[in-house]
Amino acid sequence: MMNNILCMKWGDKYDDSYVEKLKEQCEANCSIPFKFWCFTDKPEKDWHIPIPTTLDKFFDEERGFFWAYRKCYMFNHGQIPGDNSHFPDNSKFLFLDLDVIIHQDLKYFFELPNDKPWIVRGWWNDIHMVKQNYAKHKSTPLNSSAIVWKSGQMMPVWEHVKKHNELIFFTYASLDNYFAHHWYDPWNEDDGFLQGFPQGDIYSWYKGNVFPDDMELKKLRLGHKICLFNNSKESNDVGELKSLW
């Protein structure tokens, strides 16, 4: 079983230093063997994987949605048994966004039960608001900044996006919102295709930890595994993130 840590970089929002820093953090905080890979639109190194472009033509940037659809390519690339491009069969995958701070040993994520894929459940969300705004496609309870799966396990998601790309990109405001509607069930959180990392694993620098009891913002929680810095308002202060590297 090969352990893989994946990240993804495209465009100019983050420069190469973010990828290098994430790689450094992983090497310093993972006590079991792993390979680090970066899906990128500018592949230069042997651990770089070119990002496909097949979905580009279906995504209409003018609609103003921030849609990280490129993440979906990870769920397909090298995931079919016998397709050993980069990953052998029976691999495990941990995807991380570039703007995370790792506090604890990442071994934990590779040792989670793998009956279902794992994704960040934003425990800082008020579940009442999640349900109230479900039909409005707001207050999404999931966050795709960290995802864990085993080979082929996310293939149904890829197939669904591939089949309904135009409809999906038109309808949902983000990848996370799409996940929440098709692959998760906020009413029965144990029943979805995706399961959320437990409380205490991952928190948000800009949104808090667990609603309503631990919602202090911009507070380090070193007992947690990972801190997320992404913010849907796109008002991230990269200086704050860099000061914590």
Next chain:
Amino acid sequence: MVDHIKFTTEIAEDWKSVLSLLHHDEYNHCIKRIRDASSTSQLQSKLWLVSEIVNLNIDVEKVVLLAGWYANFITPLLIDELGVKYILNLDSDPDVKTISYKFNKRYKIDHDQIENQDMNHIIRNLREVFDVACLYRCEIHNVMFEPIKNYGDFDLIINTSCEHMFPMSRFRKLNRSKNCIYVLQSSNDRQYDDHINCVDSADELADQADIVDTMYSGEMKLSNNMTRYMVIGK
């Protein structure tokens, strides 16, 4: 012109049970949505819809509501003004099933009560079998992703939520065998994030749905200042 809902003792009983439901913490989050679904503009748009169907003298027995939300106004109007016998509401919001069944409890039917039965036969014998004027059924179903063929045939397909979804041409491609009348409403009000497909005219709405035989086309300014467009046709 239809300008009111018949507020019967049965409706009073059912609508009261919705209010009772909201006392449960589990349904607290629905209060705002129920208030929104009970607004003046919601009623205006449904009265308009039913009035125009009455004017067209369309014979309707079986209706499917696409994204019909709680169907609190449309259900009694369709039954009392048009004599509709069967209403199926398909919505992707899991809360809709519980709440719309409360609003329309007097007509509620579950899937297992009609499974494998001929719907036309049931409709012909409604009074004898169920002792009601109409049957109301609700299912959680995203109509843009999955066809509705398993639910049977309908005379009328009503979608008053077109601004919330992909153009209706996709639904028609998914459900090619449906040779029934479409009643569609949308708006030009782009201030809401979930209004992902607003239009600026009834013609644009008709184009989006590949309507070629237009029986009615019009617009109405609602009490909330939103301009609503409606198309009826095939």
